[in-house]
Amino acid sequence: MYAAKPLFDRISELKSSGALPVRVTHNDTKAGNILFDRQSNKAVAVIDLDTVMPGVILSDFGDMVRTFVPDRREDAPGEVSTRPEMLRALLEGFHSSTSGFLNETEQELLVTGGAWITGEQALRFLTDWLAGDVYYKILHPEHNLLRSRNQISLFNALLKMNQL
Numbered sequence: 001m002y003a004a005k006p007l008f009d010r011i012s013e014l015k016s017s018g019a020l021p022v023r024v025t026h027n028d029t030k031a032g033n034i035l036f037d038r039q040s041n042k043a044v045a046v047i048d049l050d051t052v053m054p055g056v057i058l059s060d061f062g063d064m065v066r067t068f069v070p071d072r073r074e075d076a077p078g079e080v081s082t083r084p085e086m087l088r089a090l091l092e093g094f095h096s097s098t099s100g101f102l103n104e105t106e107q108e109l110l111v112t113g114g115a116w117i118t119g120e121q122a123l124r125f126l127t128d129w130l131a132g133d134v135y136y137k138i139l140h141p142e143h144n145l146l147r148s149r150n151q152i153s154l155f156n157a158l159l160k161m162n163q164l
Helices: 002-017 057-068 084-098 104-108 110-130 143-162
Strands: 023-025 034-036 043-046 053-055
Touching: 002 110, 002 143, 023 057, 053 057, 057 084, 057 110, 057 143, 084 110, 104 110, 110 143
Parallel strands: none
Antiparallel strands: 023 053, 034 043
């Protein structure tokens, strides 16, 4: 995951400079934290609010990318493929609701936020596996290692998408 360091450094610099302003963020905007209406399939509520705190918008959009855009769950083995149509839908929906207040840097780096958060999550899963699986619940001894490998595969796929 050393390949992620330049991206992590860039995000850190942008945060320090204020180019990525601090906002109120959810910090866990995965698909499982959205409640949907059964009849309309429309999102009706965001849950798991214990993670709300100051942060940057790229983390919220990035976690949505991390959970909605891959073609498989985070603990599925194999190379991860991305679903570009899902990324386009996320970008369209997010821009339609946030274009009035996001700055230019935030708007330009939304997809980069997906790679950033995915790389961070890969390192968190790997660190937990190396530490003896003390943070994340696991189903088998190599669950966090599998998750880390999956997220590394997704990280690489998102970097390629971001270059298009």
